[in-house]
Amino acid sequence: VRVRLLRVSPTPRLHLTIDGPYEASDTEDGRVLGWGRRLDDGWLVPEGSAALALNGARLNAVEVRLCSRDPAKAFRVGETVYPGALRVRNTGAGSIDVVSELPLETYLEGVVGAEMPASFPEEALRAQAIAARTYAVYDLLHRSAAAPPGADLDDSVRSQVYLGRDAATPRAVAAVRATRGLVLLSEGRPFRAYFHSTCGGETTDPGIAFGEVRFPPTLRGVHCGACGESPHARWSCRLGPADLEAVAKSFGLAGSGVRVTPETTASGARLRTLRIATDRGERRVTALDFRLAAGPERVRSTWWTRYAMEDGNLVVEGRGWGHGVGLCQYGARARAQAGATASEILDRYYPGATLGCAWPEPADAEAAGARP
Numbered sequence: 001v002r003v004r005l006l007r008v009s010p011t012p013r014l015h016l017t018i019d020g021p022y023e024a025s026d027t028e029d030g031r032v033l034g035w036g037r038r039l040d041d042g043w044l045v046p047e048g049s050a051a052l053a054l055n056g057a058r059l060n061a062v063e064v065r066l067c068s069r070d071p072a073k074a075f076r077v078g079e080t081v082y083p084g085a086l087r088v089r090n091t092g093a094g095s096i097d098v099v100s101e102l103p104l105e106t107y108l109e110g111v112v113g114a115e116m117p118a119s120f121p122e123e124a125l126r127a128q129a130i131a132a133r134t135y136a137v138y139d140l141l142h143r144s145a146a147a148p149p150g151a152d153l154d155d156s157v158r159s160q161v162y163l164g165r166d167a168a169t170p171r172a173v174a175a176v177r178a179t180r181g182l183v184l185l186s187e188g189r190p191f192r193a194y195f196h197s198t199c200g201g202e203t204t205d206p207g208i209a210f211g212e213v214r215f216p217p218t219l220r221g222v223h224c225g226a227c228g229e230s231p232h233a234r235w236s237c238r239l240g241p242a243d244l245e246a247v248a249k250s251f252g253l254a255g256s257g258v259r260v261t262p263e264t265t266a267s268g269a270r271l272r273t274l275r276i277a278t279d280r281g282e283r284r285v286t287a288l289d290f291r292l293a294a295g296p297e298r299v300r301s302t303w304w305t306r307y308a309m310e311d312g313n314l315v316v317e318g319r320g321w322g323h324g325v326g327l328c329q330y331g332a333r334a335r336a337q338a339g340a341t342a343s344e345i346l347d348r349y350y351p352g353a354t355l356g357c358a359w360p361e362p363a364d365a366e367a368a369g370a371r372p
């Protein structure tokens with residue numbers, strides 16, 4: 001596993017720049033279709049149903065690979081810099097599919113930079129790098145039917161957030177390189193090594209958090225007790241009548257006078273389901289779905305320590321930020337500050353997991369833009 005694809009987005013036209021030499025080739029047969037010394041203001045559009053055009057110049061192929069000829073330079077799409085090559089495809093429906101093609105390790109540098117603050121201690125960043133690599137390798141090995149066509153991974157929160165090369169801070173890059181190839185294993189196999197900002201004191205398992213029926217023992221909930229310094233250790237929110245009506249409506253429930261009643265609590269006091277009632281009916285929804293509908297930035301977790309309906313408002317106090325499964329990032333930070341190594345941190349949050357190497361050293365041959 002050296003180079004994998006990452007979907008960027010489908011779009012009717014694409015703005016591209018690169019401040020160095022590049023070439024465009026047919027992905028099917030490698031035929032060079034065009035080149036340039038630089039591209040200051042490039043617009044790529046579909047032409048007919050089987051070709052593309054870059055600033056009016058026809059590129060006669062359904063799918064084109066755009067490559068930098070200088071490994072130090074990279075294409076910028078909108079605001080995002082994508083190291084490696086870009087594959088652009090005429091979808092035949094008036095839009096372009098864009099896939100960034102880059103070495104997995106390079107991808108991880110951007111992921112770690114986007115997912116954990118660069119100010120976190122080195123060993124916490126290394127633990128994050130190993131968790132993110134494990135998550136990505138698991139996804140590569142278990143591509144679902146829902147995966148985007150022509151791509152292995154998604155660049156959104158559905159997979160891991162990827163914000164391009166600019167997110168790859170020097171400390172994120174160092175953490176990825178120091179842990180190159182290392183993944184977590186459960187009974188010899190990579191697993192979806194979930195992580196989140198702040199657990200609130202106890203982590204939970206994917207059964208409670210997501211309703212997953214089967215999950216490896218390495219993802220069971222553990223005592224954290226280290227994230228009390230997190231700014232997200234405790235939170236509160238107030239959802240007004242209009243907010244609650246919008247949430248109810250998103251579950252197909254019309255009416256007003258919304259009342260929300262938490263129904264069940266799981267171990268560690270995280271909610272599993274709650275009931276939403278209006279003057280027209282009621283629904284039972286999972287706490288996860290409720291949180292996503294109400295806004296995960298406002299309802300920061302499903303660990304509610306107090307809730308009340310006050311004059312039509314739902315008032316909640318809770319603990320932690322995120323789903324609470326796997327690595328607690330603020331807990332990892334505190335442990336690293338207290339002298340724990342990445343391996344000790346991972347041992348705490350993925351109990352029983354072992355470390356393995358997904359691919360051999362060395363890194364030298366793996367230049368940006370290398371082809372599989």
Ligand SMILES: [Zn+2]
Pocket residue numbers: 198199200201202224225226227328330331
């Ligand atoms: Zn924690």
